[in-house]
Amino acid sequence: MKPGLLIVLMALMLGACRSREPSFPVARLSIQGATLVDNGLLGWASTDVHDLFARTLRDSRRFELLGEGDKGARDKRAQGAWTLTLELPFTREALKDGSAYSFAEVGVTLSMERRGEEDDQRYQVVGLGEVRVERKDAEARREAVREALRRALTQVTQAAALQLAAVERPDAALLQDLQSQDDRIREFALRVLADRRNPAAAPLLIRQLEEDDAQTVRKAIGALAEMKSREAVPALIDLVKDREIGFVQEVVFAIGEIGGPEAEAYLFTVAQGHDQPDVQAAAQQALDTLLASRKLSAPEARGSDRAEH
Numbered sequence: 304m305k306p307g308l309l310i311v312l313m314a315l316m317l318g319a320c321r322s323r324e325p326s327f328p329v330a331r332l333s334i335q336g337a338t339l340v341d342n343g344l345l346g347w348a349s350t351d352v353h354d355l356f357a358r359t360l361r362d363s364r365r366f367e368l369l370g371e372g373d374k375g376a377r378d379k380r381a382q383g384a385w386t387l388t389l390e391l392p393f394t395r396e397a398l399k400d401g402s403a404y405s406f407a408e409v410g411v412t413l414s415m416e417r418r419g420e421e422d423d424q425r426y427q428v429v430g431l432g433e434v435r436v437e438r439k440d441a442e443a444r445r446e447a448v449r450e451a452l453r454r455a456l457t458q459v460t461q462a463a464a465l466q467l468a469a470v471e472r473p474d475a476a477l478l479q480d481l482q483s484q485d486d487r488i489r490e491f492a493l494r495v496l497a498d499r500r501n502p503a504a505a506p507l508l509i510r511q512l513e514e515d516d517a518q519t520v521r522k523a524i525g526a527l528a529e530m531k532s533r534e535a536v537p538a539l540i541d542l543v544k545d546r547e548i549g550f551v552q553e554v555v556f557a558i559g560e561i562g563g564p565e566a567e568a569y570l571f572t573v574a575q576g577h578d579q580p581d582v583q584a585a586a587q588q589a590l591d592t593l594l595a596s597r598k599l600s601a602p603e604a605r606g607s608d609r610a611e612h
Contacts, residue, residue, distance in 0.1 A: 324364075324365065325365075325468065325471060326364065326365055326366060326367045327365060327366050327367065327385060327463075327464070327467045328366075328367045328369055328381065328383060328384040328385065329360065329366050329367065329368050329369060329384060329385055329386075329387055330369050330381055330384035330385065330386055331386045331387070332353065332356065332357060332360070332368065332386075332387045332389070333353075333386075333387070333388050333389070334349045334352050334353045334356070334388075334389050334390075335388055335389070335390050336390040336391055336392070338390075338391040338392065338393060338394060339352060339391060342394060344394050344395070344396070344407075344444070344445065344448050345394050345409075345445070345448050345449065345452065346445050346449075347449070352389070352391070352452070353389075355452070355453065355456065356389055356456050356460075359453075359456045359457060359460050360387075360460055363460050363461070363464060365460070365464040366460070366463075366464070369381055369384055383417065384417070385415050385416065385417045385467070386415070386416045386417070387413060387414070387415055387463075388413070388414040388416075389411060389412070389413050389414075389459075390411070390412045390413075390414075391409065391410065391411055391412075391452075392410045392411075392412060393408070393409070393410045394407075394408070394409045394410075394448055394451075394452070395407075395408050396408070396436060396444065396448075404435050404436060404437070405435075405436045406433055406434065406435050406436065406447075407432075407433070407434045407435075407436055407444065407447035407448040407450070407451040408431065408432070408433050408451060409431070409432045409448060409451040409452045409454075409455045410429065410430070410431050410455065411429065411430045411431075411432075411452070411455040411456060411458075411459050412427060412428075412429050412459075413427065413428050413429070413430070413459040413462075413463055414426075414427050415427070415428075415463060415466070415467065424470065424498070426466050426467075426470070426494065428459050428462035428463050428466055429459065429462075430454075430455040430456065430457075430458030430459035430462065431455055431458070432450070432451035432452055432453065432454035432455030432456075432458065433451055433454070434447045434448075434450045434451040434454065435447070462487060462491075465487055465488060465491050466491045466494070468491075469488075469491040469492050469494070469495045470495055472492075472495070474496065474499065474501055474503075477492040477495055477496050477501075478492075478496070478501075478503055480492035481493065481496075481503075481507070493507055493508070494526075497526040497527075497529065497530060498526075498529075500529075500530045500531075502532075504526070504530065505527065505530060505532040505534055505535060506534075508523045508526050508527050508530075508532070508535070509523075509527070509532075509534070509535050509538045511523035512524070512535075512538050512539070512542055520542075521553070524539065524542075524553065524554060524557050525557070527539070527557065527561065528556075528557040528560040528561055531560070531561050531562060532561060533561060533562070533563040533565065533566070535561065536558055536561060536563065536565045536566050536569070537565070539554050539557060539558050539561075540558070540569055542554055543555075548579055548581055548582060551579075551582050551585075552581065552582060552585040555570065555573065555582065555585045555586050555589050556585060556588075556589050558570065558589065559586075559588075559589025559590065559592055559593045560589075562593050562596070562597070566593065567590065567593060567594075570586045570587075570589050570590040570593065571586075571590060573586035574586040574587040574590055
């Protein structure tokens with residue numbers, strides 16, 4: 304086979320593979336947050352950011368905006384469509400150690416939600432765009448911020464496609480993804496497994512409790528509570544040592560939500576003898592809720608299928 308023909312065939316095969324990648328329907332795209340109000344550094348209204356993000360989604364070829372195209376096709380795809388909400392937590396200029404230049408930084412957060420017959424699905428991804436400011440005049444500074452925004456939007460678009468692709472994968476494939484060399488693929492697979500309450504997610508989430516990043520720890524706590532992972536209770540109890548009261552209260556409520564004999568014993572001990580009244584009160588509240596939930600789930604509380612004689 305001639306080399307030129309081989310190159311053409313390979314290009315066609317690659318194009319075919321890419322065309323088979325799923326595209327995700329988007330029913331609604333909105334921009335929220337106060338950062339865009341009177342933002343002289345960016346100089347764009349929320350409508351400008353909306354249009355830029357819509358173009359970024361379309362250019363990725365992984366998202367289908369249902370406000371466009373044939374109405375019949377829109378109606379068919381709307382059933383499994385996602386709602387995307389974009390926020391800009393910050394736009395700023397920052398100095399870096401050892402650099403004579405400042406850097407424009409833009410942070411973005413993308414929330415994705417889809418309503419289901421039983422449970423709603425919610426996921427979130429973040430992006431950070433960073434561009435060096437080459438000159439100190441207003442025009443150069445503004446263009447640097449806008450380019451940082453473009454980069455951040457590209458990041459969250461790529462991350463969103465990976466996260467939503469994970470949602471469509473079966474558990475067996477997600478368990479394989481946990482061995483991926485790509486940190487994002489591992490993270491997104493773990494999120495979906497946790498949402499599905501797959502037991503394989505629990506040990507990895509428990510390991511995340513040891514991370515230094517507070518946001519990662521809090522997400523792991525929430526996922527373990529949602530899964531009602533009783534094997535996580537000892538690690539959660541250890542987690543509250545030498546922590547501030549607010550964090551301890553969060554963990555106490557998570558332990559109460561998980562339940563089980565070990566959780567109940569811990570909550571009783573804390574409610575009776577913790578040296579902080581606020582923590583005592585939180586433990587008592589969590590214990591009361593746990594005991595009430597246990598009574599409601601008891602067979603006698605649900606009633607009997609047969610009449611008493």
